[in-house]
Structure formats: C-alpha cells, structure tokens
Amino acid sequence: GESVGLHLPTLSVQEGDNSIINCAYSNSASDYFIWYKQESGKGPQFIIDIRSNMDKRQGQRVTVLLNKTVKHLSLQIAATQPGDSAVYFCAENGDDYKLSFGAGTTVTVRA
Amino acid sequence: DSGVTQTPKHLITATGQRVTLRCSPRSGDLSVYWYQQSLDQGLQFLIQYYNGEERAKGNILERFSAQQFPDLHSELNLSSLELGDSALYFCASSVGGGGRPQETQYFGPGTRLLVL
Numbered sequence: 001g002e003s004v005g006l007h008l009p010t011l012s013v014q015e016g017d018n019s020i021i022n023c024a025y026s027n028s029a030s031d032y033f034i035w036y037k038q039e040s041g042k043g044p045q046f047i048i049d050i051r052s053n054m055d056k057r058q059g060q061r062v063t064v065l066l067n068k069t070v071k072h073l074s075l076q077i078a079a080t081q082p083g084d085s086a087v088y089f090c091a092e093n094g095d096d097y098k099l100s101f102g103a104g105t106t107v108t109v110r111a
Numbered sequence: 112d113s114g115v116t117q118t119p120k121h122l123i124t125a126t127g128q129r130v131t132l133r134c135s136p137r138s139g140d141l142s143v144y145w146y147q148q149s150l151d152q153g154l155q156f157l158i159q160y161y162n163g164e165e166r167a168k169g170n171i172l173e174r175f176s177a178q179q180f181p182d183l184h185s186e187l188n189l190s191s192l193e194l195g196d197s198a199l200y201f202c203a204s205s206v207g208g209g210g211r212p213q214e215t216q217y218f219g220p221g222t223r224l225l226v227l
Contacts, residue, residue: 032213043113043201043218044154051213089153098144098167099216101154 010106019077019084021105026071027094034099035064035075036089044089047075077107085109114138115204115219123225129190132222136183136204142166143185144205144216145177149198160185161208192226199223 013019025033031052036044048059050066050073057064063076073090087106091099114137124130136143145157147170156169160179171177174192179185189196203216 034215036218043115043220044203045113046215046217049215093213096167098156098159098169100156103153 008105009103010108012108012110013080014110015080015082017080019075019080019107021075021077021088021090021107023073023075023090023102024071025073025090025092025094027092027100028071030092030094032093033064033066033073034091035062035073036091036101037084037086038089038104039086047088080107080109082109082111113217113219115202115217117200117202117219117222119222120220121223121225123227124192125227126192126194128192128226129188130192130224132187132189132200132202132224134185134187134202134204134219136185136202137217140204140206140217141183142205142208142216143179143183144203145171145185145187146201146203146218147198148201148221149195154201157187159208166208189224194226197224197226 034049035047037047038044048064050057050064061078065074087104089101089104091101116135118133141162144159146154148154157171158177159167163179174190177187199221201221203218205214205216
C-alpha cells in the first residue's frame, strides 16, 4: 500500500548546525503535508505545513521543501538547539478523512 | 499547549478489563481523531468523529469504540484489554472534517495505558 516514510530513523547533529530531515511519500493524490515534533512524554506538536501548490514554506527557524516530482518532503531546522531534540514525523493526506504518518526520525542534538 | 486536553494521563489496568479515555477538543474544533502509538509503531489512526458523528475509521479493533458527545468531547472505550493494547493514545482535533484533510490536527498530551 501507499505510505509515508522517512529516510533515516535517527539523526545526530551538532548544536548550532543546520538539520535536514527527509521524508518520502508515495501517494500521488496527497496535496497537504505536515511536520510534527514529538518530545519525550508529550503529544505531537505542529511545526509547519505545506500544500502541493507550493515548493517551499518558511517558518521560524524551519523550512519545509516539497518536491512533487520525486515525492519528497524535507524539514530544515536552522541553528539546531538542544530543545530541538525530539522525534519528527511527516504526515500526508493521501486518503480521505485521515492523515497518514511516517515512522519518525529521532533527532539528537550534541552539545 | 495545543488546547486539546486528555484524561487521565496514565492508566494501569489488568487484562480483560475495560477503560475509558476522555478528550476535549480545542474550542471551536468540530472533529476529534483518536490515534494509538506503540513503541514499535508510529501513529496509527483509529477513528474520527465530526460534530457528533463517526466520519472515518482506521485500524480500530472491534473491542474498541468511541463516541463524541453534544458538547464535542469524545471518549474512547477499550474493552477486553490485552497486553498488546499497552500504548500511548492520542486525541487530536481540527476545525473541519470533510474529505481529505486540508488543515492541521492539534494533538493532546496523550494517555499512557499499561495493561498488566
């Protein structure tokens, strides 16, 4: 079946460096994508979203890039901080009435 | 704070028992979604309610049921519990609920269920 997936389950990054988290999706019908951050013991927290009529969207220290040609989504975090340590999920709306979530990437920030 | 509340935060029970998890959506949100998150799996969609009516079903077991009340809060009922039901259960809410979602779902803090 079609699913959302992330390229790497873990990412270790030096504090102050930029982070890039990748996500591949296979449902060509998806036209809305969201990135969530989940800290230990907490619920997923909305970071940023993007619609398929856009290639790029920027938030505070975060940028989401969408490449519909290769069905690829990425989240860039600028100047990564210790508070950015968390699991990051991408989600797509390929199916009616629900979001499908990827398995998640665990980001660890090294001091 | 997302504005979505869930109770209880933690629940410990025995196999065969029944529990009820409660969720209050953000003010103004009409849709409530339930998800299960276990250690070896990501977020699995269980069920969605929109303005009191069931809108979509995902991987929800027959032992599980849910409802949304007139005040829009929702309850997830888990019965005949098994060890494998131990997981985090999240509720999310959104303003609308039709067709393919085009809006953010905001998640609550979750209920951690442990079945012994």
